[in-house]
Amino acid sequence: MQFVPPIDLTDLPNYEKTELRPRRPVFVGRVSTKDNQNPATSLPRQVSTAAARLEPGEDFAAYFWDVESGMLPPELRSLAPQEMYDTLAVPLRRDGGLQDLVDRAEPLGVTHVLAERSDRLARAMLTSLTVEHELGKFGVEVVYANEPVGGTESGRLRVRRYSQVDAEIYRTAMMEMSMGGQIQHAVGGWNHGHPPYPYISVVDETAPEPARGRFGVARPKRKLVPHPDSRRFDAVRELCRLRREEGLKSADIIAVLAADPDRYPIDNRWTHNRIEGLAANPKLTGHQVFNRRATRTGRAGTSRWNPVEDWAWSPGIVHEPVITLQEWKQAQQVTAALRGRGQQGDPLARIRVAASRRGFTVAALSSSDTHTVYLIGERKMVLPTQIPDILAQQVIADLELAG
Template sequence: PDQDHLLAVVEHLYLLQDLDESGGVVAAGLEVEEFAAYFWDVESGMLPPELRGLGPQAMYDALDVPVPRDGGLQDLIDRAELMNITHVLAERSDRVARAMLTSLTVEHGLKKLSVEAVYANEPTGGTESGRLRVRLYGQAEGEIYRAVMLEQSTGGQIQHAVQGHNHGYPPYPYKAVIDENAPDPGRNRFGRQQPKKKLVPHDDERRFPAARALCRLRREEHLKGGEIVRILSAGPKKYPIETEWTRNRVEGLIANPKLAGHQVYNRKAARTGREGTSRWNPISEWAWSPKPVHAAVVSLEEWKLAQEVTAALRGGDHSPLLRVHAAACRRGLTVTEISTSGAHAVYQRGARTVVVPTPIPDTVAQHLIEDMEGTR
């Protein structure tokens, strides 16, 4: 709230009689009370106090808010006792935090310092139980509003991907360019919003075949990340890279469905409770563009097979079925399971249908591989 609003709150709370020339409050039978400082920030109210108020001063200056600023929420908590603050005034409880636990924690911390949190939208007088009921209702409403915002934000990000626009840093064989056909994003309180971008092939034409080669090494040769890194590093002219090939970069590219021409959102959960960590979401929770929206390095079927090989390698599985898949890829064929009875499975291999025991014995797998390699 602005300064006039804060003064009105103090008038209501302290039976204001007069203001002295310095802006202090002269209350009946009380000493002059003054506003010691103004603390506010503009980072998300869903963040904990220690992660708020960290924006550069230039950002706050650009907002041109007519209220002075002596720091953010964490600064208030750190300096409340040193500044001999007795009361903290805010417009309402969700201005402290959208998360109910965070606002309660802040209030509890201030209370231990003998600092009372006062909210302008709460009535004065009455019983303590009534005051507490109003406060908790307000904090619950803030938490619900937080959930609604997350739902709406996630929905917007899903539509962003479905429409073919890129999230994050572009993968190795691509670059991100502004989508001239996208609607104008307009402005918000921080200025003009970032334009929507789409993926196009990188200016270095060697990157597409390089990415295709490393995917093939996993899909057909069943090579592990370290082995692929050695092959790529041995041919810097054929497989260019700004810094160096690493196992994480190779594994990340192989796992990235954007190489199949689709935009995909929600592959990872960034908010895990531990700073700097993320986890993979189940593929059922990924949001895909319904059709390819940029040039593909590999087909979707090739990408899926690469993920199967990766899972098998991580599980120490060099199963006969994977060897059959690899042999089929080398011949430009596909092996697709049509049905299974538990003891036997029916596969479509190219134009032929084969029935094999499950699991496939090594001898049967080798016979299928030799049969495909003899096919012209």
């Protein structure tokens, strides 16, 4: 030790730093997916690596780990049921996930959080910095096993921040490559997601074989073909005609289609969301279209419409069209005009428009003579059957804050 005192001062009461609370280290880890990685081997390996930074004779007081994408913020972690974690057969106790660690660090008396490296917290630098900041409020030190021991604090911090930058750059590069692949998937004519009402999806036997050694699960490419019940094409053609040529609202279109179930069949019943979703779906034109919605909005179970200029279209028609592209465009113009009039008039229509802008749906769950229970996004709301303008404005203002 350098710069020691010139005489022996070890007998003074405050010669050595005294810990006011005992060390209580915990482990934090993460595996991206249960399919492309093996949590039963990865997590114990992470524990073994992180344990090298324990003091002699110490052990972890708790284990916090997730099987989640490192791109998710803490509040969207650990939403899977406990049954899912049980089936993974990870030979490691689980006391919660990352958000549980942040919430329980102070009451548990945690002093140190040990991880293999920073991207085990998150690949987004802001998230890992936020977690470190929140834990730091309680005097909790975050330790990454891949960081050097000793040296200066500035040197340690430089290594940590470089590592976090690398993790975020990796995350961004993966997102760019994933988005590029998804766009090429659509441009090639292959379908994303659930097929629209007048179609079914089938495996494209002519699609190129996946590259050997490809990372991840190789899913067969699927294309849209007409539903075996040809009446579905007729139903959607009529739906779009009623919107395009007669300017009918969804309630009126529902009345027309529901009045002739043999001609316009539907599972369960026609709904506002189904009518509006079909009227707005560009896949009815025979083109494949990707990136219409942004699913990563920071709110579980919600999505928002992306601007049309951000959509990725197949250059040509790749499956049998229900309507022409020009007819689809005209329907969108009529829909926009109806929403504009609704925003100026009916309070419920204005609420629907405000909710739609944020990717929320408005569904009536139950009603009485005086009130109706609505589900707006994930929130239940009881409103009078005749909604006053001032109350509609308050609901719209709440939606603005929620967005």
